[in-house]
Amino acid sequence: MGLAFDPTGYERQLEEKRQQLTALLQPFAAPAPEVFTSPLEHFRLRAEFRLWYEQGQPHYAMFEPGNNRQPILIEQLPIASERINALMMPLLEACKADPVLGRKLFQVEFLTTLSGEALVTLCYHRPIDEQWDIAAQQLADQLNILLIGRSRGRRRVLQRDHVLEELTVNGRTWRYQQAEGGFTQPNGQVNQHMLGWALDAAGDNADDLLELYCGNGNFTLPLSTRFRRVLATELSKSSVRSALENIALNQVDNVTLVRLSSEEVTQALTGVRAFRRLQGVDLSGYEFGTVFVDPPRAGLDPATLELVKGYRRILYVSCNPLTLAANLDELHKTHRIVRCALFDQFPYTHHMESGVLLERR
Template sequence: MSRPQFDPTTYDSQLAAKAERLRELLAPFDAPAPEVFDSPRANYRLRTEFRLWREDGQRHYAMFEPGNNHTPILIEDFPIASRRINELMPQLKAAWQVSETLSFKLFQVEFLTTLAGDALITLAYHRPLDDAWQAEAEQLAAQLGVSIVGRSRGKRIVIGRDYVEEELVVAGRTFRYRQPEGAFTQPNGEVCQKMLNWAYEALGEREDDLLELYCGNGNFTLPLATRVRKVLATEISKSSVNAALANLDDNGIDNVSLVRLSAEELTQALNEVRPFRRLAGIDLKSYDFGSVFVDPPRAGMDPDTCELTRRFERILYISCNPETLAQNIAQLHDSHRIERCALFDQFPYTHHMESGVLLVRR
């Protein structure tokens, strides 16, 4: 990760350029003008990681430009990161500067925070962690009011919790989320909240069922489950599945069946290519799917999964790569039209775009 060129005076023009780029990509499909959801101009990023660089006998937070691991950009503060991260950075640095136990062969620090104020710090080492390290890390965690995870080759020590707790408000209801250390979470909490509300509104109140692919920790699953009869959700990451199950339970949502399958495997199951033991007890024929929700990785949906979504009346698609989104829409354009689209500025001051479309059958 390189340091974004932080200049709030350029924000509006950058956002306008992104909106124009999305319009260009979706123009061949007669898309309506995108709804544009902006980001806070500063302190929007809830998670970040830094390498450490030794200079003048001290370790400093550092980042590097892509392809250059030899010329560090030393970091004292990080204005795009949450206020909580900026509060913790100097406190943590002061702690390792006076403690050989904490600093010896420490090479990377990761911060994970939430809008709700929770925080977790991961400290990664090129050495085994011992009882002396754990004792000092426990004192540091208490002093900073955070959880700490220590990582070394083949070992992980958790002090406190190995997740943070988030609260996001969708349509007036507060949803609580466990976000595990090391697992994917949306980095921009304020924009994530806007995404959830847009998806909730775009799906609408339904009387049929929802299929969700790539559900992660249940970020979208929780609010969307309140709009349909029942949900079948899939995710391949074991840690994300465990977090999603906990989040469903914590929020009292009982109309979701979650299975650990990839999108490609579920496609095979629905096409009756082969059975899966992980679907034992789930009657796929009992579902009356009217909508499918997808939030795929940057590569987008593979052709078979994209073809699977064609079966549904409504396709609600959140994308972190508008180019692969456009490729998927090109495959679906003969059967579905774009009814709504949106730009979510998850990553200000970069070229990255998060977007959403609602496709409905022609």
């Protein structure tokens, strides 16, 4: 991603995506998609670079898909945030000048935010120790960044292992802990559009929301303002930790978070199986009128499809329109699409993010 950067072709590529999504949703009588554009450059808040050594000197390198032998050496990446671009060369020069920082360094990972924070992870093919800590802290102070070192099986965190992001949705600012190595939406501006669309599509409700695949609470926090209560579920332990921190950080008091997979949620809600992790949670007390799902690329499994069909409204955000369309083959039997959207999270690629709101027929 980023090697085919060409702003002059952006509108054409976006129109192709719109047409593709429209064609995929046409069998389900979907309305025309609302389209949310991306900034043309500096939109990607995270980036990962391998280092390629020529005559003993390191260079940032990227590779075309399927070709890891022919590097493309770069000094700047136009799709990456301005902060990443400003840090790239000073960081590399510092590592070249100090063997404690630069010896057997093979990868650099950047995580930045709209709020201005930057966390950099340096990955090594050698053990790193307290001597590295001293040199790394000097570099972190010099560049005003958070810094983490990784070597096989070990991680050295100098200050903290996360950044604090701020996202503004419908005039309200939400704060998010975004952990190193955890999933976050890479395009912050488009993420704000996604959150705003989901909030608008949800409307105001007197009943409750069931959310599957809640991640770090990206959608959970804004959506909590539109429902009486939210039961949010997520399987990843690190995402659950971040989500709990974000719920507390924003003083949200109507969300209950449980660590369950979507399959386990189905088993719990259908009474097939009891879970200790649900101890103290009165499932019978919820009145779910809406279910929100943001599944992985594989989409919803058959059991989860059957579960969500039982709710009056389904708000579905998808990172893979092909699996979304496959799921809609089943959901369309009981629900109709009343709104849909295209979010251009990944300009200059064929990837697209989309959303649909379905209501029971």
